[in-house]
Amino acid sequence: MKKILLLSYCMICSLFAFSQNEDSLMVRRIADDILINGKAYDDLRYLCKKIGARLSGSANAQKAVEATATMLKEAGADTVYLQPCMVPHWIRGAKEQGIVQWGKNKKALNVCALGMSVGTPASGLKAELIEVANFEELKKLGAEKVKGKIVFFNYPMKPELIFNGYGDAVRYRGSGPVEAAKLGAVAVMIRSVTHALDNNPHTGATRYDSTVNKIPAMACSTLDAEWLHELFKKEKKVELFMKMSCEKLPDVLSYNVIGEIRGTEKPEEIITAGGHLDSWDLGEGAHDDGAGCVQSIQIIRTIKNLGIKPKRTIRAVMFMNEENGLAGGTKYAELAGINKENHIFAIESDAGGFGVETLGLTGKPEQVNKVRSWLPLFRPYGIYDMPDGGGGADIGPLRKYGTFMCSVNPGTQRYFDYHHAPNDKFEAVHKRELEMGAIGMTAIVYLVAQYGL
């Protein structure tokens, strides 16, 4: 009996070793294909240079829908289709102005309207500018000192926060206008949400609610914020002239773009890999999130190039409208529910095209353990850990169905230098780093397609 047990054990071990070895060879083939024949970088160049910024509802966003549908067909997807969804249509209008005045002096700042902000009156708006370090300081000032003023939230991304400084500081972009309006402020300017000290203003969505006036909101560059902080030490009264012609137009019909390879054995089990196709309008949407889109397209291309017949269905999804509404991600999950689809796994790349250091995982413990057992296959490709905590804005709505969530985590500190800013251009993305991300995504999608969860 013992012998039989031992034999069985040895057989299981050698089967496991054989399987690990097969997988290791396949991941090597995946990596070779992407590093030698990959087109992700060319696709990204097209999205950035031939199309450019792709704000939801814009003509460019529509061009990007058509372009990525073509890319997915050329990559070899069995089916390519569009998933209609209504998206907000906010436009920036003419280049914004933010001119500081003190005594007889003036200085133009590097500013941009926050996304979804209302505009100023056509002739602009001028009021005293007051600096606050945070919400607590604002509340201490109270309505008396805030009413009629423009509030300048000079809250930095804290240097000691290594991976969560954005989440901490972005509260001022999101809630600054509502909190200031509660006290009677006429407008808001925030310090751009970035660690970088430079002249780039960073946009991004702000929010209003129905309880208070919608007041115009802009961001200034971090160098301007530092300069203003010094100015406030010397000057008692500083005024700001703001002019923004942004406005929200009626919603527009747009699309998620989906390319699918149908599974051979369990086609009803669906694996989603995606990025978001829309971008802010100041740069070219290279890191955020052209990178995630072209990496997802590369998954399809490599699976096809290598002649892999996945057992489960693989979808590359270009989500529309992540930046200012999440209409695409919401619609994708809604249709999954209506169509009773079985979404077993979803992965999103939306943290820049910097290559992956870790893959974040969220799922049932036994599923997480199964995925984590594959980690040795990833180490040769620079993926060293699979910590708890997977997800992504666009795939998030699938979680309610129990879908396993995976996030692509590059460890670099560079992402927020480009995030929502004019310098988020093709040139900021490194070809091989982009490809390293695609390798990690393709490998995990392949493994889930073959072994399930």
Added chain:
Amino acid sequence: MKKILLLSYCMICSLFAFSQNEDSLMVRRIADDILINGKAYDDLRYLCKKIGARLSGSANAQKAVEATATMLKEAGADTVYLQPCMVPHWIRGAKEQGIVQWGKNKKALNVCALGMSVGTPASGLKAELIEVANFEELKKLGAEKVKGKIVFFNYPMKPELIFNGYGDAVRYRGSGPVEAAKLGAVAVMIRSVTHALDNNPHTGATRYDSTVNKIPAMACSTLDAEWLHELFKKEKKVELFMKMSCEKLPDVLSYNVIGEIRGTEKPEEIITAGGHLDSWDLGEGAHDDGAGCVQSIQIIRTIKNLGIKPKRTIRAVMFMNEENGLAGGTKYAELAGINKENHIFAIESDAGGFGVETLGLTGKPEQVNKVRSWLPLFRPYGIYDMPDGGGGADIGPLRKYGTFMCSVNPGTQRYFDYHHAPNDKFEAVHKRELEMGAIGMTAIVYLVAQYGL
């Protein structure tokens, strides 16, 4: 008895947990100090912008010796001293020329002499240029077809080699001149050793031996190499005019720069953390290896800022002459032997200032296990693994004494874009990535200083 055992076990566990918690708090304090008060980036700016390239034997290298000695004093080292060593003194001379001629056409290439190369005759050298893909092709051609010609080694860094493409391709820089001279070639040109496709020529040391003539050797940019490859498809006869006035002068006295904090309990146990102070002469030696130097200085500064009294002795070492001789690293180990020093641990940062993803370890198994048990302390700072294989060119000579070797491994694919090239400038280094590397180094040096191996 069982109760007592259980109690002891609980006490040991809680002591361990307490110690881990204490360590975790200390690593947090180290990280905060570096991210909030760190001066590594300022020091790097000084090395790059106020001094610049620091080739061994040059006036700039001497300036860098003096500047880093001052930095180490300001950082708070108990003792700062110089360690004399004789270094090679190779100079590039006037800007090199490499002009391709075919039919009646000419084109100037982006070239540079390889480090330690002999020059051409003062009036230059002109000969037929023949392209070979590798050493095997060269050997097949044989002396008959190679004699009197200039051999162009067009061997690329292979895209599918993720972390070892450099080691594979750099053989042509190192051994190309000797292999070509064996067959009677009059000179050599190599394709620059980088994945990047651009116009930067990359230098780096080449070697001669006593068996054959020393022939001049240069590198052309990768874009030029690609262009030449196309030209050779069309043209039967291509000539190259080379002019290089580089030469090797007599050796010069130079120095390793050492800053030390003496251990309080076991001062005889020495921990070395270093980078190399010399650099190639085309850029500013920012990633290679100003970064490693200023990170090492930051270790001293942070230990002092936090009032830590390390139990063992910590040395930050700026090694001289890594690039073309390793005189500094060799001298450091030689003196360690002569002075019967007990070097328990050495870490080197010489893979660019990109932040660390893993720390490579080489030591006795029980030592490796001990260091690896600290990994959880590093994960919050983006260090996810401690694979086998630590070391560094400068610390390598210590290994013969049994010193534990640790290497700082950034995972990025960007390093060889800058390596030995004109674009290795301060601007290519990211402040926070540089600091993340310093955090990893300081934390591991702290732990070894407190707990030993």
